[in-house]
Amino acid sequence: MAVTLALVNDYEVVVQGLASMLRAYEGRVHVVELDMEQAVSVPVDIALYDTFAAPQGDQAQLHDLAADPMVGKAVVYSWNMDASLVEAALANGAQGYISKGLPASQLVxxxxxxxxxxxxxxxxxxxxLTSAGDWPGRHEGLTQREAEVxxxxxxxxxxxxxxxxxHLSINTVKSYIRSGYRRIGVDNRTQxxxxxxSHGFLPDRGRITRAYTESP
Amino acid sequence: MAVTLALVNDYEVVVQGLASMLRAYEGRVHVVELDMEQAVSVPVDIALYDTFAAPQGDQAQLHDLAADPMVGKAVVYSWNMDASLVEAALANGAQGYISKGLPASQLVxxxxxxxxxxxxxxxxxxxxLTSAGDWPGRHEGLTQREAEVxxxxxxxxxxxxxxxxxHLSINTVKSYIRSGYRRIGVDNRTQxxxxxxSHGFLPDRGRITRAYTESP
DNA sequence: CGTCTTCCCACCCGCAGGGGTGGTTTTTTC
DNA sequence: GAAAAAACCACCCCTGCGGGTGGGAAGACG
Known part of the structure; x- marks a missing residue:
């Protein structure tokens, strides 16, 4: 029986990218809902919380998601695999923690x-780094981290x-700012x-629901 | 015979405010058109160029306006009454220069x-300073200059x-930034x-036309 | 007349931001 | 194997920004 899944992140392009990535595994994982700044609205086995430009798994957002009766298990999907952060997320209610570095087959x-x-x-x-998925600014050539910053x-x-x-060093953030600014051709923060x-970097709001019928 | 007038500025609230201010003088001055980032589209006696958050009268924008065959006379409407700037604007094609400090009756x-x-x-x-007119942020309590900055x-x-x-000192600009930030409750430029x-401070684009018939 | 508001300005000071330099590790491509 | 890309980091340096202080002039209002 397929895992029913809600994808949770404030950027529609991110959750849409994830949904596309999982489309090839439709018989094993079914994306029921994509949630941007909205609570999950139907019961799901797993709510996959993508940390792109979002609070990490040790914060209130994940805690609320894990406490939601609609959510069977809240799972964090993140680049950050620091042992302390993983532990803190699990202590915060997460029942799984998956690296974004995994290819889709292993994610499933x-x-x-x-x-x-x-x-x-x-x-x-x-x-x-060749894994699929999508993020704001991808078409403009921004890497995931540049886009997140x-x-x-x-x-x-x-x-x-x-x-x-x-959970990065200030120096790393500045590096991404420098390289990101060069890529999009701006000189300062205001620009x-x-x-x-104007390029979809503000959080989105809404929910996308997908019909789900069990295979006979 | 009434003066036919086009009001030119990139902020709709500004040209709408000016139009309201002049409504009481409809028999003497008729606002034919309000232009935001658009060329004047019908012949008018005067195009009144409001410098709110716009290049001053000595720049290309005023020059282009004065050169427009639809425009009888291009007139600058500004807080800046420096003799050198006024001269430069006149040399740039303006055929009038009016202070924003004038009450409506004297403007007419x-x-x-x-x-x-x-x-x-x-x-x-x-x-x-009690003159009518409108500008972005007025309802939020911003003064004209704070709003312009x-x-x-x-x-x-x-x-x-x-x-x-x-044409203000850097110190003056900073003063307006400080007071403006306090008024709207932000701490830094990004905010x-x-x-x-989200409050209408980006330039608008468009044109508003008003029917004009000569009084019998 | 005193107070407040708005426009305008000077100066002091600290730091956030952004330019630069350099490096390591891992993966992919030629 | 070499080069490029992406994620991550350190350090140096300068300046734009924003906090503060203070002031003057003019108009409106009580």
């Missing part, structure tokens, strides 16, 4: 095992706040914000 | 005299660029830009 397997209760933590051996800039966060949010506002 | 008289060719420069004796911030200009644009974007 992880979801099935988490749903069955036979596994919890799924790091990637390396970083599969730019999204947080567009949300109004300072560099220090971004470093805190992403970056205006660029971000 | 000035327009009539400019149309008749009997006057050109109309400073205010002082500053009539914030509009230019929202357009992406740096403090130095704003000082250059408005100010986001506030501006």
């Amino acid at each position: 397997l992880a979801l099935e095992e988490i749903r069955a209760g036979t596994g919890r933590i799924y790091p990637a051996a390396g970083r599969d 730019l999204s947080l800039i567009t949300q109004g966060l300072s560099n220090a706040e971004i470093a805190d949010r992403t 970056a914000v205006l660029w971000g506002v | 008289l000035a327009l009539e005299e400019i149309r008749a060719g009997t006057g050109r420069i109309y400073p205010a004796a002082g500053r009539d 914030l509009s230019l911030i929202t357009q992406g200009l740096s403090n130095a660029e704003i000082a250059d644009r408005t 100010a830009v986001l506030w501006g974007v």
Whole structure:
């Protein structure tokens, strides 16, 4: 029986990218709903919380998601595999933690095992940077991390706040700012914000529901 | 015969405010058109160019307006009454220069005299700050100058660029930034830009035409 | 007349931001 | 194997920004 899944992130392009990635595994994982700044509205086995430009698994957002009676299990999907952060997320209500470095096939397997209760933590051996998925600015050539930092800039966060949010060094954040600004051709934060506002970098709001019927 | 008038500025609220201000003088001055980032589309006696958050009278925008065959006379409407700027604007094609400090009754008289060719420069004796008119952020309590600076911030200009644009000292610009930020409750430029974007501080685009029939 | 508001300005100071330099590790491509 | 790309990081340096302080002039209002 397929895992019923809600995809949770504030950027529609992110949850749509994830849904596309999982389409090839429709018999094993069924995406029931995509939620942007909305609570899950139907019962699902797993709510997959993508941390792109969002609070990490140790924060209230994940805690609320895990406490939602519609949600069987809340699972974090993130680049950050620091042991302390993973532990904090699990202590915060998450029942699984999956690296974004995993290819789709292994993501699906992880979801099935988490749903069955036979596994919890799924790091990637390396970083599969060719994995599918989508993010704002991808067409403009921004890497995932550049896009994430730019999204947080567009949300109004300072560099220090971004470093805190992403669990990266301030120096790393500045590196992404530098390279990101060069890619989109802006010189300063104000221009970056205006660029971000006009290119889909503000969080979206809404829900997309998909009909689900059990195969006979 | 009434002066036919086009009102030119990139912020609809500004040209709408001016139009309201002049409504009481309908028999003497008729607002034919309000233009935001659009060329004047019908022949008018005077195109009144409001410099709110716009290039001053010595720049290409005024020059193009004065050169437009639809425009009888291009007139600058501004807070800046520096003799050198006024001269530069006149040399740039303006055929009149009116202070924003004038009350409406004197503005109308000035327009009539400019149309008749009997006057050109109309400073205010002082500053009539109670004059009507409208600008972005007025309902939020921003003064005209605070709003203008914030509009230019929202357009992406740096403090130095704003000082250059408005012919104010950098110190004055910073003062308006400080007081403006306090009024709208933001702490930094990024938040100010986001506030501006969501409160009508980006330039508008379009034209509003008004039917005009000569009184019998 | 005193107070408040608005427009305008000077100066002091600290730091957030952004330019630069350099590096390591992993994966992919030629 | 070499080069490129992406994620991650350190350090140096300068300046734009925004906090503060203070002031003057003019108009409106009580």
